[in-house]
Amino acid sequence: xxxxxxxxxxxAGGVKVPPAVQRRTExxxxxxxxxxxxxxxxxxxxxxxxxxxxIDAYTEPSVPKDWPPKGWHETRKQHxxxxxxxxxxxxxxxxxxxxxxxxxxxxxxxxxKYELSMLPSGEFFGTPEDAFATAAxxxxxxx
Numbered sequence: 001x002x003x004x005x006x007x008x009x010x011x012a013g014g015v016k017v018p019p020a021v022q023r024r025t026e027x028x029x030x031x032x033x034x035x036x037x038x039x040x041x042x043x044x045x046x047x048x049x050x051x052x053x054x055i056d057a058y059t060e061p062s063v064p065k066d067w068p069p070k071g072w073h074e075t076r077k078q079h080x081x082x083x084x085x086x087x088x089x090x091x092x093x094x095x096x097x098x099x100x101x102x103x104x105x106x107x108x109x110x111x112x113k114y115e116l117s118m119l120p121s122g123e124f125f126g127t128p129e130d131a132f133a134t135a136a137x138x139x140x141x142x143x
Contacts, residue, residue, distance in 0.1 A: 010103040010124035011116040014051030014094045021099055022048045025128050029055060032129040033136065040140040045087060051095045053102070055132060056087035057140055091117075091135035093128060101125040106135060 017025070026046040033044055041057040048054075061083035068076055092114040094103030103125060105114035119126040119134055 008096060010094065011105070013096070014103065015097050016050050017048050017053060017095045021095070022053075024099065025053060025093075029128050029132050032132055036133065037136050037140060040136065042084070053093040053095065053128070055090045055093070055135065057090055057136065058084065058087055059140070060084065088139050089114075090139055091131050093131050096125075100127055102128060102131060104131045104134070106138070 025048075029046050030044060033041070041059050043058045045056040045058070046053065047056075061080055063076065063080055063083070068074065068079060072079075074082070089107035091107060092105045094105070096103065104117050104119055106117045107113075108115045116124070117134075118124055119130050121130070
């Protein structure tokens with residue numbers, strides 16, 4: 001008789017995030033961000049789709065005073081406005097039914113995909129706050 005062993009894989013599967021969990025998770029992330037990363041972003045966007053929670057940040061762009069170069073296709077004002085409205089994709093969380101243990105993936109700009117990642121704890125699973133802190137620390141910096 002063969003025995004089957006079921007293993008939760010951090011980069012596969014998951015269950016749809018219920019609306020109540022969505023609300024609590026968004027509130028947790030926003031509270032944590034305001035406490036630990038205030039001033040590093042102008043707004044955060046937390047959105048859910050099926051088993052995923054995506055976290056994006058918007059920032060105030062730093063544009064040199066002598067920008068744009070001659071002949072550029074947009075004005076300085078247009079360029080700044082475009083950058084203000086372009087999100088920095090921080091991470092994606094994968095829900096498995098436990099609000100304290102989500103799968104974690106960074107957005108890798110080199111591949112333009114979410115890549116399975118470990119948290120600083122050495123675990124593939126963690127809280128929404130742990131995931132946000134890890135991604136925001138990389139992409140936004142921390143005061």
